[in-house]
Amino acid sequence: MGFTHIDQYGQATMADVTGKAVSVREAKAEGMIRMSESAYLMLVDQKCKKGDVLATARIAGIQGAKKCAELIPLCHPLALTKVAVDFELLSQSNQVRVTSLCKLQGQTGVEMEALTAVTIALLTLFDMCKAEDPLMEIHSIRVLTKSGGKSGQWERG
Known part of the structure; x- marks a missing residue:
């Protein structure tokens, strides 16, 4: 079986998804700080000097999902139809606990976008709270x- 991101000359290349069927694709991810x-x-008490931490992190996570293809080499730019970032x-x-949901109708999955949304939201939480605790752990x-897609439904056990 050949590699999907390396051409016949050993050079990095974006996988060709042209022949893949268009389907509704969705991914959910999580992370903790x-x-x-x-x-x-x-x-919790909204006393951060930098402002509303959760609102800022939510917007950052959504922006992160939308910019995933700019951050991850060889990742396809996607026309996301839904991005949600929530906090517990x-x-x-x-x-x-940060969770994300990414959704679209397309030819490739949205797992990387969901992971990027969570990661960027977590990094924003860290940035906004680091003056109080520089030892936070993501x-x-x-x-x-x-x-x-072809592989259908998958859920973490």
């Missing part, structure tokens, strides 16, 4: 589900 109690309370505040562990970034 752990922070000190003081940083977590600052975020986990007070027991001073963590924020972790557990992963795809949760994907659907559409």
Whole structure:
């Protein structure tokens, strides 16, 4: 089996998806950020000097998904029809769980866009809270589900 991103001369190339069927494709991803109690309370109480942390991170995550092809070499630029970024505040562990949903009707999947949305949102949370806690930890970034295309539905067990 040949590589999809290397041509016959060993050069990097974008995979040709021209012959793939158009279908509704969707992916969900998640990631976590752990922070000190003081940083977590600052975020929850909206006392961050940089402004509304969650609103800013949501917008950044959506923008990140839209710019995925500019960030990841050989990634196809996609006409996303839906990008959602959401947050779950986990007070027991001073963590924020970030989730994303990316959707389109096209010839290639949106897993990379969903992962990029989560990652950029997490990086924005870090940036906006780092004055309070420079030791925050971003972790557990992963795809949760994907659907559409030849391989159909997939869900993390």
